[in-house]
Amino acid sequence: MRILEIQGLRALAAILVLIYHAKFVPGGFIGVDLFYVISGFLITGLILKELEVTGKLDLKNFYQRRIKRLLPTSAFVLLITAVASLILLPPIYRDNLGKDVIAVALYISNYTFAWWQNDYQNLDATPSPFLHYWSLAVEEQFYLIWPILIIFLAKRGVNWIRNGVIAIFISSLLLSIIQTQISPIWAFYSLSTRAWQLAAGALLLFISNKRLKHQSFTWLGVIVIGLAALIFNENTAYPGYLALLPVVGSVLLIASIGSWPKVLTKSSNNPVTQWLGEISYPLYLWHWPILVLPSVWPGQSLSVFQRILCLVVTVVFAHLTSKYIEQPLRYQKYSTAFVYKALVGVTASSVALGVGINLNSSNIISPKMSQYSFDLNEVTKLPIIYDDGCHANYGEINTTECLYGDKSSNKEIVLFGDSHAAQWFPALDKIATSQGYKLFSFTKASCSAIDLPRPNKGAFKASECRKWQENQIVKIKKIKPDILILTNSEHYQLKASENQKNFYWQQAQRKLYEELKPVSKNVIFLVDTPKPQIDVPACLASGKEEECNQIDRPIKLGSPSYKKIDLTNWFCDSTCPAIKENYIVYRDASHISLAAALAATEILRSELIKIGVITAN
DSSP, X not given: OOOHHHHHXXXXXXXXHHHHHTTXXXXXXXXXXXXXXXXXXXXXXXXXXXXXXXXXXXXXXXXXXXXXHHHHHHHHHXXXXXXXXXXXXXXXXXXXXXXXXXXXXXXXXXXXXXXXXXXXXXXXXXXXXXXTHHHHHHHHXXXXXXXXXXXXXXXXXXXXXXXXXXXXXXXXXXXXXXXXXXXXXXXXXXXXXXXXXXXXXXXXXXXXXXXXXXXHHHHHHHHHHHHHHHHOOTTSOOSTGGGHHHHHHHHHHHHTTTSOOHHHHHHHHSHHHHHHHHTHHHHHHHHHHHHHHHHHSTTOOOOHHHHHXXXXXXXXXXXXXXXXXXXXXXXXXXXXXXXXXXXXXXXXXXXXXXXXXXXXXXXXXXXXXXXOOEEHHHHXXXXXXXXXXXXXXTTOOOOOOOEEEOTTOSOEEEEEXXXXXXXXXXXXXXXXXXXTXXXXXXXXXXXXXXXXXXXXXXXXXXXXXXXXXXXXHHHHHXXXXXXXXXXXXXXXXXXXOGGGHXXXXXXXXXXXXXXXXXXXXXXXXXXXXXXXXXXXXXXXXXXXXXXXXXXXXXXXXXXXXXXXXXXXXXXXXXSOOSEETTEESBSSSSOBOHHHHHHTHHHHHHHHHXXXXXXXX
């Protein structure tokens, strides 16, 4: 089914995603939604046409066409990206790289990325060069299930097909809305929360669109998609109900094909746009690794010119791939047996490649300026509260009440805050055990103890964080701890200008202090740790040690009038070194390592003694 306007919409979808990842349009990720609506419309149309003409659907032939259309280009880009990543990335990245290759090869990368908590909307995180394959995994899962479902419903008549599609649309949309609030990362990646977008395209085949064939609906579709691309950003809770905007916009544009205004028809049907639509698939596949690989090296951030250059290179690669890989193999006649053997062979080879990358990965960091070598597994090891399920993740509004320290004691310490509080758990556990205190740890990813005016961002949801804070405060009031230690990252984006940031911190600190001082005589604020500008282990592995000490001292936000412990001078002298004595100080670009926390135990103990909170043994 080749419609010029559909090719134009494919071009638009690809361009939106490209300029989003190049950081030119904040909501360009909606291009994926456009692709889904288009796919639902086209694939369902092909299935229904075959059922109408032949009375049945040849599943082998259907899957053969999908394999020929998608597999060669996908496998080619996967192979080249894997080889380029092996050459360009530090060895310590290779373990995850191999896992990603295997997940992509098995068409389950959307779920593995969700499981590993890869936040697609957080472009500041260290990304996988294969992250964009998640959307292809969703489509491939859809292609696997959809024709079987249509065949099953078709036995009962066309109305059953229509009603089944409507049921999927409604149930998947409701699930998407609910799960976006409860578990946003899973909502973003799952087929179950994306199926309604594909079903929306399919529904176009069951509704009379004569009334929609009017230029006003075309313009409305353009406006809705344009607004979503410009207004949505990394803070948008997505997909959820907000995804209705680009989906409805796409539906309106497809439904009104044939009645588009001349200016839009010319924009869509001209040779350049049609060419971009023709190469939209390799465009999508190439753009992400071309943008990511040059920027993964520590200390590197692509300039505007470099990002534009990456997009130009993407177009060139996409054109060559389409001309020499995609088109020749897509239209070449092969037997069904050959196609399926090719699928098995390519999949098995890709899995073998991933396994090989894993086997050849290195966990050893050997900085040139240090006499020591470090095991990455030890450097990046998390405090035990993570393995014990005692650190709340995104989507959770409670922390499992785990008990540490001297469990038989009637004296209590409570640690309360975000992951920058959790990083101090190893030190506090040692102190609590030796000083005769029980230790309760109430921590949550990206959620501070103090209630700051923060916008939603990626997987972070302000309302969820606030509910978690309230739940932990109830527990703290019940425990009435002898010592309450509060600490948080200072680097959250607030709904305020930078010069207002300290005011809001002081206000939030004061509010929490006034609420908790009646239940604990020792409420202590632990100043945040210095923050690296880069991923420290990756930087050290890259051999650029001089850049690895680019670590910023804490801003020391909040009021100075409370009991406060500041260990900045222990971390920093004239500089804040990435390596101290025989250990790496940071496990990533934000958190101190377990070794650093343990090394700081005695200085933290002495500070607690100094302010009269505990006594010397």
